[in-house]
Amino acid sequence: MHAKRSVQAPTDPVLTRRLVLTPVGRGDVDDLVLLYSDPVVAYWTGPWTRAGVEAWAANMAAGWTADGVGKWMARARSDGSLVGRGGFTRFDLAGEMVLELGWAVRDARTGRGYATELGRAALDWAVTHHAELPIVAFTEVHNRASRAVMERLGMGPAGIIRREGLVEGRTGIHPDAPFALYRL
Template sequence: MAMLLPRATDPVPTERLLLTPIGLGDVDDLWRLYSDPLVARWTGPWSYDGVEAWARDMASRWLTDGVGKWLARDRSDGALVGRGGLSRMDLAGEAVLEVGWVVRDALAGRGFGTEIGRAALDWASTFFPALPVIAFTEVHNRASRAVMHHLDLRFEGIIHREGLVEGRDGLHPDAAFALYRRVP
């Protein structure tokens, strides 16, 4: 009997999670996730229509890019934990995969971000081994930077893009982000 090779869109099991490619059927769960105050602080504010458009974009990215974000559910009971995965992007003229994660407020600090990130790094090694993997977050997002450290990503420096600035309200066009890279 021939062994079936994994497909990029197959669910990805981890020790505690089941990661499934995000699609339009996930809008209500994503709305719940992005409505958490801590999640909204770093990723929002979101409207329901915005979440729906983002889910549509993710479903499209899985089709066109062959990569995207997953919804993360607890393997034991199916409860929503968060989302994470990879996105193709251009970083100063270099094609890269960007790894990211978001975990529900009530579950923060339990290693789920690291578990999602580790699964994404393993997935990238299988399906896109030639592409570099990076991660970035606002310089003052200590929780995400700790996850990057746990994933053994190397600090590369500071980049500037639209984002949050510590001590100031709203988005700013030239916020400082800490850039990390997977060491080959």
């Protein structure tokens, strides 16, 4: 008799050395509000309202159902405390369907390698579940911390895209901000 090998479903928890990654769902709104209220997280990802977080969480849950891909909540394996969120969004980038890798780590936990650990787990997950899709990541050109994570993950610069975001030296959100695009 051969032992049956279990195949991991896309929505099964992903374990890393320090993190438990679980698909974002509607039940994660309180933790997401906490995450997005951190000043540095809010600077790069905000501004957020509770209604906006609820809509985003519902959209992520729908993405997991429709596409088998989405963002995870990242919690510490040691005590279940919130570390951040990250993972993929499937979307059309100039006519090419891609997985966009992104993350946000609580302010108190930055600088400890959590974004890189989450990113590596996501890349490993993608090989199993969506190997056919190219992987990209992007951030505002002046977000040096996120660009450094992309480089640690083995991603290389692939140009500039423009979308709504921050522009260095200017206040507020701008409709045509430059984002550094990276590809695996």
